[in-house]
Amino acid sequence: MNRAARILALSLTLAAPWAGLASAEVVALVGATVHPVSGPDIPNGVVVMDGARITAVGPASSVHIPVGARTVQVTDKHVYPGFIEPLGHIGLVEIESVRGSTDTRDIGENDASLRAQVAFYADSMLIGPAVAGGVLYSHIGTEGQVVNGTSAVMRLNGWNWEDMTLKAPIAMGINYPQVAQHGRFFRQTEEEFAKAKEKAVKALQDIVDASRTYQTARSAMANHTGPAIDIDSRFEAMMPVLEGKVPLLVYAADKPTIEAALDWAKKEKFTRLILATGADARLVADRLAKEKVSVILDGVLDLPDRRWAPYDDVYAAAEALRKAGVTFCIGDGGDASQARNLPFHAAMAAAFGLPRDVALRSVTLSPAEVLGVADRIGSIDVGKEASVFVSDGDPLEMRTHIEQVWIAGQPIDLAHERQVELYERYRHRPKATGSTPAAAPSHP
């Protein structure tokens, strides 16, 4: 692309909310402290982005900026890789309480064939605020009853779900049946609960057993050693899981349920596990480390589950996992409208002991590793997607401002983000003079 064309593309980008229109250009971010996450910070660093990818990173003294590159001076600023929400629902929900706008759950025991990405609403109003907060990728999954279907990592800029899917499937979600009842709300009798649990465990087992039978029959059919069978999309979806190509994403919240889930997975010889859980993971940390289970600690800004637990039980859980050697990343609890607060979950973990560099990693490179996409995103390294943000300080501090964002090399127009537009509009509202109270309040 010649220079004129590049300028034209740039002006289109800046002028219009249709940021995705801009053609690929070469951009060099110059003068900031670069935080690659994968390695030490680089004072006065340079990041070169060519099209969708990072093509150079390093100190200003050693990085060659290609001729014709657009140079963006970010002196005294900081450049970070975009945050990755490790478990969420962006694009699957607009207004939580409006049923027609939510695609976060489904019913039925075997929903293995559900694919989260196909319901991703590319124009969701929730995407803008997340991106403005530096969250540039989100791992989304449907929640079901037993087997949930496959999840996907979405790139939070693009035209439709197809071009916004970074990778799918990521994992097959299963809800491991809860071992013990919690809370005083909607409590079942012990018998009812035991019965429901048994039913759920059996449902899960039946699905796996039937999938294995299907697998054998299917392979016999393929080898012409067995009869033709009916194709079942749910069992088909389970095949890569049985073959170990797609990991299980196991939802299990409390200690006994985590332990039961691990026991079950071991018995069934599922070796690739991602555990979506809470602070109880710290109570089984040694085992999680030993069995090499990846953990999504889904939310740090949360209350202890037990009245008598230390008040900072959840805040300190991440550090306990780190100390035990568990591979983990930090999530935000999955509320799509709150994804922009993801870094602050990591920050609270840092306040309660997690080293700051690990906290930053826990919402960038670590989720990429846990989700199996670290070859493409999660750090500022040559060859990775050029998804970075520029801030005026430490992005785990709430006082910090995120000033510029690139997703796969595309500059994002933060000034036209919907909430910013509302801010600007009402901030500049002329002072209201017309409204006269019927009677001035006399008190209090």
Added chain:
Amino acid sequence: MMRLRSIRLLAVAGILSAAPAFAGADFDAWKNAMPAQPDSLVVRHATIWTSGPQGRLENADLLIHKGKIVSVGQHLSVPAGTVEIDGTGKHVTPGVIDPHSHSDIVGDVNEGTNIITSEVRIQDVVNSESIAVYRELAGGVTCVNLLHGSANSIGGQNQVIKLRWGATPDEMIFASAPPGIKFALGENPKQSNWGNGAGHRFPQSRQGVEQSIRERFAAARDYERRWNDYKKNPKGDVVPPRRDLQLDAIVEILNGKRLVHAHSYRADEMLMLMRLAEEYGFRVATLQHVLEGYKIADEIAKHGAGASTFSDWWAYKQEVHDAIPYNGAIMWERGVTVTFNSDSSELARHLNLEAAKAVRYGNVPEVEAFKFATINGAKQLHIDQWVGSLEAGKDADFVIWSASPLSSYGLAEQTWVDGRKYFDRADDLKHRDALVTERNALIAKVKASEKKGKDDKDKDKDKKSDAPAKPAYLQWESNSDESSPFESGRAGAEGDNR
């Protein structure tokens, strides 16, 4: 409440007296006595955020005498025998005030039956034993406005409390705080999210919400007139009007003696309520949540209502479609007294960081932003002559932080109420293992007696070592659910009332 509390205490006493075996356990770990109040106390060399006219002072001292602040300044001279705390490198602030909480309430937060329930009172259901009290202290909170839920256009009477952990419900009540009441507008009183069966109670529209309030205001005026007429009767031979607790409270509202805290989201409904109040000659004390407050900031400022908002909640229901995190900043710029509230036992634990979001979104200066968590809440609740800032004569409610209270990495290290230390992180850490040892000893005792009763024959089997392989706090029986029947649950208050 008191009856149940006594039963629980009795039950515990019974176990302890029958348990000489735990002689080694530290039963003082969970302190029950009221913390001591040093006669004279000074915190030295700290960065002090006064939230008052003195602003933020570097290398400053805070001097306290018998639970009240004497002075704030540099190099203060202090009486002999003054207890000294070295605040070097620390930040000291007023105790955080949470203007909107459902944390410490026994039982149900909503009286969801009628559209008007002004007769019910939080003061009758304060839960002094809620663990939320302690957890909030650990987040630097000292004062909380407990409100009913938002099921009713005119809801119940709120209660401001101080977090005097260990005290009785009556002792926690902030006695000087003027009475108030919860109002609610929009989706909740019109039952929008109550399921498909909830389409039969009036009102089902915002228009209906206005009329449900207006009708009661009119009824209260009539009720007041009947009483006034009755009281004017010199002979005393007329039957008095029937006492109506619901209308009593509303008369107080109309006469400016009871502060209205109105749950509200959209600009239209807030404007409606302010105009209705003006018509009746009173001022709405606070608009709670006030998520579209930024659209009518001038009108709110002119009316004189405070605005207590969420820093950044949005999109969870239709009426928060246009909520923006810049809401606080815009209202502040236009002269409204702004606070950020929690509405959540979790969020309440870091309202200092919520205040930092006013810096992030809208560049409110740090000292002003922090007031969103302190003095502004005191002003909204009309308790600012006692709390909310570090100024001479005010209550010694303060927090010592490890770093700036607006920093993500800062921790509340000590929280003081009335010059008494109710939270100390160092103590908390020190006592954790002892608490768990005590707990496990009690559980072991119970299990042993159960087992003995069930099966004497096997009593010699299965003797296992008690020696903990991990720190004691990692040894608990995690499958037991310990939520007290008193505990205000996460599932209860928060999701339902926002």
